[in-house]
Amino acid sequence: MTTLVHPLVVPRPRGWSWFGGFAFAFLIVSQVTGILTSPPDRDMGDLQKIMYVHVPAAWITFLCFFVVLLFSLRSLWRGRERDDLLAASAAEVGATFNGLTLMLGMIWGRPTWGVWWAWDARLTSTLVLFLIFVGYLALRAFVEDPQRRAQWSAAVGVMGAINVPIVYMSVRWWRTLHQVQSSPSTIDPHYVLGLRMNAFAFLFVMIYFIHRRYEAAQVARAAEQAAEAAALGGM
């Protein structure tokens, strides 16, 4: 049934370890720089330092979702297995950063708003995005046939991506009390360097995670194919 036009290449072990080491080292340097160079904020005091982890985590979450959309579309279009595996890897990494963003948002919200959860537009749509990621990963876990899984999860990924801006808009109309979006142009210049460095550090960590997750998926598929071949050959 499964005729594989593009057999998977098994990546060699320990290929990207140096990059992982670099990513985490850069993350430590960025966090130290961010904490040391930032004066306490006028309104938020030292709480501003949470920005260096919360904001990049949120950016990376949305970037991951964009990667999922991109490779889902390509997988629907070209039907190649590695696009599907890459989309799945990005989804798992995205869900991880998404969960982190939510937890950090709550840790930030408690002392600034006085509540753990405020039902504001961005926090709530990030939560809905997390639930969409969870659904996507659950679908993959419950479907065995690789081709079917690829088609279905690509469809779910694309639908989810279409939905994200609509969710955001609807929740914003429903209720809002979040501060203006943090981007290097609207925040105090003291914080720009730290935020940029941390954003890049998170980006490197994300790339490393997706790469390793993709490697695991490739090797696992190769093992499955070897098992199928063994079963067919043994008949």
Add this chain to the structure above:
Amino acid sequence: MAWREDWRRVRAIAWKDLTTERRSKAGFNSVASLGVTILVLFGFALGPDAEALRAAAAGALWLSVLFAGVLAFNRSYQVELESHALEPLLLYPGARWTIYAGKLLANALFVGLMLVIVVVAGIALFQVAIPAQWPALLGVLALGAFGLVVLGTFYAAMASRSRAREVLLPLLLFPMLVPVLLAAMSASKAFLAGDPMHEAGAWVRLLLAYDLIFLLSTLLAFEHVIEA
């Protein structure tokens, strides 16, 4: 000419589904009863204060329709899966999207009828006064229910053919339905109160946009989903 052929196929599929449903009877009756039962349970959770009930009526109504409707969506593929009729259905000539559109039509009628029953029960149980803008409210009900049915029918095509379909469908579907539910609940609530803030219009536009966007994208994507 081609669209007339397609439309005939859509009607044939919808008619087939509705006939199966009508002959079995058990399906619709039990799903509609479940919808009313959930509504009663919401009444216990929120009541017995009449003011509180009236304020929560719109939300309780939509959630009851959602929870009962989820069962209907999986059912619409289950009959074919149990009798191994899906593969022959795919072998018939014609575009694949007509299968989806036919099932969509059948589900829309099914859920629409259930909605009528739940709404009548809700008006009585939650002591809702029928507002002057009741035609607009009917429009909101139709648009909201259609939004539920579009994505419900689409996701059920996958969930019903996977392991753990009972849990997978709501897990996939509910987060996707957040905008429809928010818009439908808010617009219904606004119209029930006479729309004093003139906010209902924006919600209706959101409902329209949502229904249209997802109708088109699911029609396009269905072919990939059903063939896999």
Add this chain to the structure above:
Amino acid sequence: MLAGNWAFVTAAYAVTWVVLLGYLAHVHRAVRRARDDLAQMTGRRPGEA
């Protein structure tokens, strides 16, 4: 107030590192398990493929 704020900042960074290192461990384990499976599969039928 100040001390309370620092508690939240510390908690935020701690959560970040726990999540990142936890995922790192998870993904390393996934790679290792997949490689073991592959070695077992290919090792069991030498000469083929």
